Amino acid sequence: MSTAVDSPHFVRANQVEALPPPNLTRGPIAWARENLFSGPFNTLLTLVVLYLLYVSIPPLVEFLFIDAVWTGTGREACRAETAGREVGACWAFIWDKINYFTYGSYPADERWRVDTFFVLLAIGVVWLLWLRAPRRDLGAIYFFWLFPVASYIVLTGGNADFGAGFWTGFLIFGALLIGLFTLIAALLKTSIRPALLIGGGIVAVIGITLALVDFDWGLQNVPTSLWGGILVTLLVATVGIVFSLPFGVLLALGRRSKLPIVRMASVIFIEFVRGVPLITVLIMANTMLPLFLPGDITVDRLLRPLIGTAFFASAYMAEVVRGGLQAIPKGQYEGAMSLGLSYPQMMVFIVLPQALRIVIPGIVNTFIGLFKDTSLVAIVGIFDLIKTIEASRIDPEWAAPTISYTGYAFAAFFYFIFCWSMSRYSLGVERRLAAGQKR
C-alpha cells in the first residue's frame, strides 16, 4: 500500500458557479408561459383580457390625454367645430372652475381660511398616521381636540357670542359637575382630591373650548350655506371617520355588555340606523326635521347631514368591531380576568388591540365606503364636490359635449386618490401589526 502521493489530489476551494437555468424557465418568455399561457383555458382568458384592454385603454388614454384640451376660456375651446380637431376631455373647464370645486361659494377674500383648514387637517393626519412622527400622544390631543376647535373657528369665524347668561349657566353647571364628582367620591369613601381634579379638568376643557369659540378673533362670519366643494367632502368624511371609530367601539362593547339596558340601547341604535338607507336619514334630517322643530330653533343645514353620516358610520363600525371582538378566543378574556385586570384594563390592554387588528380591513372598508357616501349629501342640497361638478357642467359658458365626462373623470381621480391612499396605508398597518403571526 503506497503512501506516496504520486498525483496531487484535486481539492476544490471554491464552489463552481451554477449554470444558468435553461432559457425556457427564466426571463419574460418563461414568466409569460407560466403565468399567462399555462393551459388552454388560461391562454384563452389571457387573450380575451388582452383584447379587452386593447379595446378600452387606447381610447381612454386618447380621450383623457391625447385629445384633451388643456387651456381655454370657454366652450369654443372644447368644441370640435371651433377647436378644429377631435376634442377629448376638457381639462380647461376643470382649471377654470377649480376654485369653485375646492371652496364652493366661500367668499374669495376669505379662502385662505379654507387653505388653513386643509393644512391643519394634513398636519393632524400625518402626525397621527406617520409612525416616526415625534410626540404622537400630543398628536392625538391635537387631532381630537385642538384641530376640531381650530377648524371650527377658522371656517366659521368663531365669535359665537354666547352672552353673559350662557356663561353664568355654564359656571353653575361646572360647579354642579365638580360637586357631583366630589359627592360620588365621598359616597365611595375614596379620596376627594382626584375626583376634584377630574371634575375640574373636564369643566376646564369644556370651558376653554367654549371660550375659544366665543372669543372674537376678528374673522368675518362665513355661514355654512356658502361652504362647498372639496371642503365639504373632506369635512363630512373627516367628521364621519373621526366620530365613527370611537362611537363604533363603544357601541360594539355595549352590544356585548351584560348590562341589559346598555345592551338594549346599543342593539336598538345599531339595528335602527343600519336598517334604513343613508339617503332616508339625510332626507329626514334636512326635509323633515325643520317641520318638527319649533319655528325659532334651526339646526344648521350642514350640521344635520354631518350628524347623520356620523351616526350612520358608527352603527356600521360597531358591527365591524363586534366581529373582531367575537373572534378573540375566550381564553384571552379569562386570562385577563385571572390576572386581576378590571374590565376597562382588560379591554384596553388585552382584547381591543387584538380585535381591532383583526378587523383593520373591515374598518378601512367602512371608511372608504363612508368617504364615497359623502357624495349623497348632494341630494339634500349640500354642495359637495360632486354637486359642484353637477352645477358647473350645466353652465352655458362651458356647454360642450365632453364637459360632463370631464367633470366626472375629475371626480373619479379625486375619489380614487383618497380611497387608494387609505387602502395602501391600511395594508402597511396590517403588515406591521401582523409581524407576530408571520411564519
Next chain:
Amino acid sequence: MGLDAASIEAARNGHTGDSEGSIREPPSRVDTVGEYTNMKKAIAAVAFGLTAGLFATGASAQATLNGVKQKGYLVCGSNTGLAGFGLPDAQGNWTGLDVDLCRAISAAIFDDPSKVRFIPLAAKDRFTALQSGEVDVLSRNSTHTMSRDTQLGLDFPAINYFDGQGFMVRKKLGVSSAKELNGASICTQQGTTTELNLADYFRANNMKYEVVAFATSDETFKAYDSGRCDAFTTDASGLYAERLRASNPDDHVVLPEIISKEPLGPAVRHGDDQWGDLVRWTHMAMLNAEELGVTKANVDQMRSSDNPEIKRLLGTEGKFGESIGLTNDWAYRIIKHVGNYGEAFERNVGEGSRLKINRGQNALWTKGGLQYGIPVR
C-alpha cells in the same frame, strides 16, 4: 307605480314640470327619491297637520319682513343649478333670473343686492324649507299650480318666467311646426309630466308618434344628439340650454309650439300678506321700469323726470314704499342695483347670455307678451 295623482306629483317633484330641462337630480337617485317622496308626503301631511297651528301664528302678519330686517340678510331658496335661472359661477356667486329677483328684494330692503344668503334646494325639499321658515322666499322656478297655491299653504305673488314644454328638431328635417311631427320618434324623460303632456298633445291633434324614453335628461339628450330620434322635448327654457351642449348647436331648431303651461315664479308662505306684497311689487317694479324705459344706467337721470308714472315708481312722488314697509325709494334701489326686468332677462337668459332665449311670452304686454306691470298708483 300607477299613474295616480300622488305618483304624478312625485314625478313632478323630481322632474320637469318645473322647467328643469337641463339639470335634474343625479341620475339613478331620482327614482329612488321618487319612491320616498310618496311616503314622505304622507308623513309631511301629518307633520303639516301637527304643526299648522305653530306656523300659522309664527309666520303671520309682517313677521317675515321684520325677521329679515333683524337678521340683516334675506334667505332665498334657490335652484341647485339651472342654467340661466340659478347657477353658481366659477367663483361660486349665484347668477340667474330667479337669483336676480332675490337680489332685487335685498336691494329694496337693504339698498344692497348682496345681503342674500342662498340655500340651494332640491325639488323635493323646496316647499318644506319654505314652510318651516328656513327660507324667506323661494325663488326656484316653481310652477304656480292650483294645488300648490291652495293646499300647500303657499302664495305665488308673481310669475317671473312663463315657460312651457316645447320641441327641438334637426334643421335638416325641414319641420317648422310641431303639427308636422306626425309619425316622428321623440326622445323624452321617463316618468315626467313631459311624457304625459306629449301623449295629450299628440292625441288631441290626432297624430302618431313613437316615444323613446330615458331615465335621465343627460341620456335623453345624448340619444337625440346621436340621431336616435327625430325630436327632443322638454321645457322650452331647458331646450335652449340643452341645445348648447349638442355636437352642432346650429343644426337644431326649437319649434314655436308650446304644449303646456308652466308659469314659474317666486313663492312665499301663505298668511304673511305684507311680505307677499313686497315680493310681488319687486317684480312689478322691474316690469314697470322696463315699460317706462328706466334702466340701471339712466335711473339717476330718470329721478328728475316729469313723467308722473316714473315719479311714483322711483319714489319722488307719493309714499308707495312705506305701504310695503320699505323706504319710498325702494324701486329706485332695485333698478339701481339689479336693473329692470328686460335687463335681467337679457343678461341671464336672453341675447346677452349664452342661452339666447327670445322673449316670446315673457315680452311686455305692449310687445305681445304676458308680462304686465300693474300700475304703481
